[in-house]
Amino acid sequence: MTAAEPLPGPHLIDRLPRVRGRLTADAPLGPMTWFRVGGTADVLFRPADADDLAGFLAGCPADVPVTVIGVASNLLVRDGGVPGVVIRLGGPFAEIAVEGDRLVAGAGALDYNVALTAQHEGLAGLEFLSGIPGTIGGALRMNAGAYGRETADLVVTAEGIDRAGRRLRFDRAGLHLGYRHCGVPEDVIFTGAVLQGTPGDKAAIATAMDAIQKARADSQPVRARTGGSTFANPDPELSGGAKAWQLIDRAGCRGLQIGGAQVSEKHCNFLLNLGDATAADLEGLGEEVRRRVLETSGIELRWEIRRIGRPAREITP
Structure with a gap:
């Protein structure tokens, strides 16, 4: 200097x-x-x-x-x-313990590892977690779900710490879980949860998990640089039962590209980084998809992917 x-x-x-x-x-x-x-x-x-x-x-x-x-x-x-x-x-936030027919999982535990632990213990009902590539903390925060089940179906209690450092405990009702929604204040950091399983056959549970993995691989770009489902499914009463991917497809967005970002051709509710995308490319592409869907269907898609931080430039569709 x-x-x-x-x-x-x-x-x-x-x-x-x-x-x-x-x-x-x-x-x-x-x-x-x-x-x-x-x-x-x-x-x-x-x-x-x-x-x-x-x-x-x-x-x-x-x-x-x-x-x-x-x-x-x-x-x-x-x-x-x-x-x-x-x-x-x-x-320690990634640890998983079994207590009878319940699992005690830290918020940092991978959903897949929780499902695998349940299978090893002969506990059914958690298989769907093997198809969600996140953690238990994230599953609580967005009431993650797939294949006909969601986190609200199995959580017994959850623990967290608020911005003041206070330890908090929530029962299922206190979490106020809805479709891809949790009513706990955003400043609460989940640290773990108790999840309920039911005794089941280990081989049958493993077969169900294998089927989930195959379904994911067949329908989603699982080996790409992606962020999972981009938009939440709209209210079926407003969309006539159409899922987000169907609205995106009808709006002509399958394969749409901005910079290094592309709407997946395999599953058009997934955005892809083709290798040189910026976050602005991906967010701008998502906003363009929202604009086209609103224009063609009157439905305003809601981001399911969480976006954080400061844009390096203004995002325009």
């Missing part, structure tokens, strides 16, 4: 409480996401355990934004990065 160069100012990380986990300044988030796009987190925090997370939240300055992510399978990080602190749960 020469005498003419200004000294760097203080970084956000210097204002944060001390933790037992790991704090990383200017952490790239794109490589963590399934889309493989996006900017950096001002600070990335990986808490050591629930006590570490609670202490951090209690001591974090109120003006610092806090965002939690899972495995980022249904997430689009904008190119300008995410302000404040991004929290990613791993380690």
Whole structure:
């Protein structure tokens, strides 16, 4: 550094409480996401355990934004990065235990691993989780579902920590779960859940999970850089029973491309990063799809993919 160069100012990380986990300044988030796009987190925090997370939240300055992510399978990080602190749960948050006919799963546990654990224990009813590429925390936050079942069907209780660092416990009714919706305030970070299974035949459960994996591979671009279902299905009374993908197809969007982003030709409710897409390409493509569907059907599609961070440029369809 020469005498003419200004000294760097203080970084956000210097204002944060001390933790037992790991704090990383200017952490790239794109490589963590399934889309493989996006900017950096001002600070990335990986808490050591629930006590570490609670202490951090209690001591974090109120003006610092806090965002939690899972495995980022249904997430689009904008190119300008995410302000404040991004929290990613791993380690003890990924643990799964079996208690009779129930599973106790951390919020960072992969949905597939929860389904696999249930199968090994001969517990049925959780097979659908094997078709959802996310974590239990994300499943709670959006009431994730597939193949005729959803998280609301099996959750008994859930635990979380709010922005003030307070430990909270919710029963099923207290979660206020609806279609791709959870009524718990956004500032609550889920840390785990108790899930109900029913005794079943291990071989039959494994067969059902295999069928789910085959159905996914046959109908979805599972090996592409994608983010899962892009838009929630609309109210069937408004759409005449049409699913989001059908409305997108009718609007002529199958295969539509903007920059390095494309609407999947295999399943047109999936957006793809063809290799050189930016987050702006993907979000702009999604907004163009929404515009065309609204124009052709009168239905306004709602994003199911979560979008976070600062755009590097204005998004226009």
